[in-house]
Amino acid sequence: MKKKKIMAVFLAVVMAVSLAGCGGTKNTGAGYVKDSDKGADGSTSADQGGADTLKEQEPVSLRFSWWGGDARHEATLAVIGQFEKEYPWITIEAEYSSQDGYNDKLMTQFASGTAPDIIQLETGAAPEYYEQGQLYNLSTTGIDFSSFDSDFLKNNGQFGSGSQYAIPTGQAGSAIVVNQDLAEKIGIDFTKPYDWNQLIEWGNQVQEYDPSLYLISGNLTSMTAFIMRTWSRQANGDAIISSDNKLNMTKQQFEECLTYVKALYDNKAAVPLSYMASYGTGNQDDPNWIAGKYVCNIGYTSTADVMQTANPDANYIAGNMPVMADAKSDGWFNDCPQYIGIYANSKHAEEAAMFLDYFFNNEDAAKTLGTVRSVPPTAKAQQIAQEAGSLNPLTKMCVEVSLRYNGISDSGKTTSAEVTAILEDAFESVAYGAKTPADEAEEVVSLLNDYLALQQ
DSSP states (O other): OHHHHHHHHHHHHHHHHHHHHTTOOOOOOOOOOOGGGSOTTSOOTTTTTSOOOGGGSOOEEEEEEEEOOHHHHHHHHHHHHHHHHHSTTEEEEEEEEOSTTHHHHHHHHHHHTOOOSEEEEETTTHHHHHHTTOBOOGGGSOOOOTTSOHHHHHHSSSTTSSSOSSEEOSBBOEEEEEEHHHHHHHTOOTTSOOOHHHHHHHHHHHHHHOTTOEEEEOOHHHHHIIIIIHHHHHHHSSOSBOTTSOBOSOHHHHHHHHHHHHHHHHTTOBOOHHHHGGGTTOGGGOHHHHTTOEEEEEEEGGGHHHHHHHSTTSOEEEEOOOOOTTOSSOOOOOBOSEEEEEBTTOTTHHHHHHHHHHHHHOHHHHHHHTTBTBBOSSHHHHHHHHHTTOSOHHHHHHHHHHTTOOOOOOOSGGGSHHHHHHHHHHHHHHHHTSSOHHHHHHHHHHHHHHHHHTTO
16 A cells, blocks of 8 residues: 555656646636726727627537535536526536545646646645646636735735635635534533643543544544644644745654554544545545544534534534644644636636636625535625525634634645655554554655655
8 A cells, every 4th residue: 555655656746747847837828808898888899890799609618627525516516507597608517526536636637638627626736736837827817806805815826926826715724523412421622722632531531431432533634634734833833844845844753743643543532544444535424423423523614514414413513623732833724625726728718717707706606605615715705605594604613713723824845745645644554553653754754855855
C-alpha cells in the first residue's frame, strides 16, 4: 500500500512539473459584457447595427463537475435548470460524484486537456492548478464580485496574484458535530475549552460507559487534516510547509503528533480507520452514525447538514476545537469549503462566466442553494437563505465556532496532492499499527524534503 502511494506522489509531482514546463501560462481570457456596459436599447458597441436575438444565439454546451452529497446534487441541478430556462441556448452537462477520487480524476483531465468548463475545486489543490495555468482569470470576465468581501476574496481564490482565479463557495472551516444528548448522558462537554489529551480522556470515558460506543467518527482525509496539519499551525504558528517552501515541522514534532494519533486509536477514542475505510469520505452512510453510536464526527462545516440529515432524531451542536496548552496559534481558521472556477482552455469561457455570475449573484439561485456548500460566501446570499429558511442552523453554528479562532490557512504546498498523500500514508500506517511513530516520522521528513527539493 505504501509503495503504491509513494509512487503516486512522485508521479503526481512529475506530472505537475511537466504541465508547468509545457508553457501552462495563466489565461487572461476575455469577458462577456455586463449589463452596465449596454446601451439604452440593450445593445453593445460590439453588436450595434445587428445584435443577435435569443433565437439567433448559437447553442453552447458546458460541462460542470462537482462533488457532494444528495442535497448538494439536487440543489445544484435545480440551479442549472433555472439558468438554462433563462438562457435557453446554453446547456450545462452535470458531472457529479462523491469526493472520493475526484481530485485524481481532475488531475488526469487537466493532463489530457479534457477538463470540464466549470469545475468545483478542492481548496488544497487549487493553488497548484493556478500555478500550472489550468484556471481562467475570472477578473477579466463580467462576473460581479461587488457583493463579496474584498479581503475574503483576496485570501480565497487569488493565490497571491491580485486577480480572481477561483470563487469561494462559502464560509467554512473544520467542524466537530456533536450528538449533544449522548454527550450529556456520558458527561462530556464540548462547549468548554480543552486540549488534545482531553479527547483521549473522553474516549476512555465513553468506553467505560458503553464499549460499543466511540467518541469520534472520522475518515482518513478529515482526521489527517484535523490532527497533523493543525498540529503544526498550533506548535509553530505556521503550516507544515511555509510559503517560502521551508519545512516547519521537525522530526521530533512529527513523532509527537503521530504518537498522539497512535494513542487516539489504541485507546479506542476514534472509530478504527479500517472500519471507516468502507465509507470513504461518506461518514453519513455509516450505520453506526445513523444509529447514534458516536458522540461526535470530525469533518467540515460544509458537511454538517449532511451528518445531521443522516440521523435527524439526534440533537446536534457544534463543538469547540482542541488547542494545545502552549500553542503559538489557535491553529483553527475559517476560510472556504471549496472553490468553483473555469478551465483555462474552455472554448466557452464567456458562457461559463455567465453561469457563475448567476450561481453566485442570482436571488433564486441563493434560495435554492441554501447551505449545501456551507454558509454562503456573501452577506446578501446569507440573508436570502435565512429569509427563505434554507440557512441550516447547525451549519451556521459550526461556522460561528470556527470564526472564534485565530489560525491562518495553510492552503498551498502543505495541502498539495503530493504532500497530502505523504501525510495520509503516515497517519494510516500509525493508526493501523503498521509502523512506529518514530519510524514514520523519519520517513515523512525524508519524503517531504524530497518533495521540496523538486520545488526549487
